[in-house]
Amino acid sequence: MTIETATDNKASNLWGLANPTRFMRFADSVIPFCFIATVLLFAIGLYMSLNAPEDYQQGATVLIMFIHVPAAWLAMMTYSVMSVSALGTIVWRHPLADVSLRAAAPLGAVFTFLALATGSLWGKPMWGTWWEWDARMTSVLILFIIYLGLIALSKAFDEPSEAAQPVAVMTLTGFVIIPIIKFSVDWWNTLHQPASVSRFDRPAMAPEFLYPLLVMALAYIALFFTLHLMSMRNEVLSRRIRSLKMKTARSKGIS
Amino acid sequence: MFGEYAPFIIPAYSLTIVTLSGAAILIFLNYRMRKAELKALEEKFKK
Numbered sequence: 001m002t003i004e005t006a007t008d009n010k011a012s013n014l015w016g017l018a019n020p021t022r023f024m025r026f027a028d029s030v031i032p033f034c035f036i037a038t039v040l041l042f043a044i045g046l047y048m049s050l051n052a053p054e055d056y057q058q059g060a061t062v063l064i065m066f067i068h069v070p071a072a073w074l075a076m077m078t079y080s081v082m083s084v085s086a087l088g089t090i091v092w093r094h095p096l097a098d099v100s101l102r103a104a105a106p107l108g109a110v111f112t113f114l115a116l117a118t119g120s121l122w123g124k125p126m127w128g129t130w131w132e133w134d135a136r137m138t139s140v141l142i143l144f145i146i147y148l149g150l151i152a153l154s155k156a157f158d159e160p161s162e163a164a165q166p167v168a169v170m171t172l173t174g175f176v177i178i179p180i181i182k183f184s185v186d187w188w189n190t191l192h193q194p195a196s197v198s199r200f201d202r203p204a205m206a207p208e209f210l211y212p213l214l215v216m217a218l219a220y221i222a223l224f225f226t227l228h229l230m231s232m233r234n235e236v237l238s239r240r241i242r243s244l245k246m247k248t249a250r251s252k253g254i255s
Numbered sequence: 256m257f258g259e260y261a262p263f264i265i266p267a268y269s270l271t272i273v274t275l276s277g278a279a280i281l282i283f284l285n286y287r288m289r290k291a292e293l294k295a296l297e298e299k300f301k302k
Contacts, residue, residue, distance in 0.1 A: 060257045063264050067271045110278050114271055121267040125260055223275065230282045237289040244296045 020236045023096060027233045034226035041219035048212035055209070064122040066212055070220040072115040075143060076178050078108035078224060082150075083175045086168035096232070098164040099239075101171060102154050103231035107224060109147035115140060127191055135184035136192040139177060146174040160239060 049066035082104045088097025119137065120130045131137065153170060157163035185192045205213070257264040 060260045060264060063257070064267045067267060071271070107278070110274060114274055117270055118267045121263045121270075125263050223279075227279060227282055230279075230286060234282060234285050234289055237286070237293055241289060241293050241296060244293070244300055248296070248300060 020095075020240070024233060024236060027229045031226060031229050031233075034222060034229065038219060038222040038226050041215060041222050045212060045216035045219045048215055052212050053208055058126060061122060061125050062209065064118055065209070066216045068115060068118040068122055069213060070217040071111050071118060072140065073217060074220045074224055075108060075112040075115050075140065076181060077221070078104050078111055079143065079147075079171075079175065079178055081228070082108065082171050083178075086171040089164050089168040090172070098160070098168070099232050099235045100228070101167060102160075103235050104228055105147055105151050105154065107227055107231065109144065109151065111220075111224075112140060112144040112147055116144060123191070132191055134190040134192065135188035136181065136190050139181045139184050143177050143181060146177060150174070160242070 045066070049063060052062070052066070054060050055062035082101050085097045085101040085104065088094040089101065116137075119140075123132070124130050150167060150171060154160075154163050154167045157166075184190060185194050
């Protein structure tokens with residue numbers, strides 16, 4: 001198979017899923033595997049996390065890291081997925097792109113909320129405060145507000161297709177917050193430490209903390225894909241319901 | 256188990272587990288409701 005044929009096949013597969021019936025079939029077959037992977041990864045991750053040694057400085061509170069850091073990563077990853085979906089709506093006009101964006105927004109809000117709440121519960125014993133207006137925390141709070149704003153905007157239109165373009169444009173505009181969150185610890189003096197896992201050289205974290213953290217991050221990613229596919233399926237169903245209701249109303253109006 | 260930090264660790268884990276499983280259950284229930292609604296509508300539309 002030539003590279004061109006392989007690329008064409010990939011593209012046609014992606015467009016093939018634009019058909020709602022085909023997408024529903026795809027989602028129905030993939031969701032059980034994603035669910036099993038999520039449960040297994042969480043079981044392994046939680047076992048590893050709860051058996052990790054205490055940190056010499058932070059004591060047992062280091063356990064909060066295993067749920068706080070993946071939640072913060074997923075808050076940013078979900079927004080990145082939404083931004084790619086927004087590009088899909090604006091540039092490629094893929095019918096599933098808007099469905100993906102709408103389905104991901106509440107999930108992103110949930111992960112961001114968890115990052116803020118668990119961060120606060122970690123901050124109190126370590127920094128002596130529940131909240132501080134430092135660059136990292138403030139930028140994550142702004143991300144949470146952006147999520148809420150996008151959810152509100154997507155629900156503000158009667159017709160979902162009318163909301164697609166404005167929501168996509170607003171999503172892409174809001175993407176500016178992602179590099180700000182990522183580099184806030186380098187650009188400003190904050191209570192947070194600089195990046196310790198995603199560095200160009202090797203991670204500055206002992207393996208006994210790094211491995212449980214990475215397994216928990218994989219569990220969160222698997223959970224995101226499971227819930228995202230499930231939410232997309234719900235969105236496709238609600239659009240079908242809407243169009244059937246419209247048809248029924250129209251046929252009643254004619255007769 | 257978590258010593259003096261138990262009042263912070265237990266709520267953090269509980270909140271995460273409750274929120275994430277709550278979201279999963281809510282999405283699943285939503286699916287069941289929409290599927291049932293669609294089925295009822297399709298049958299109504301056929302008639």
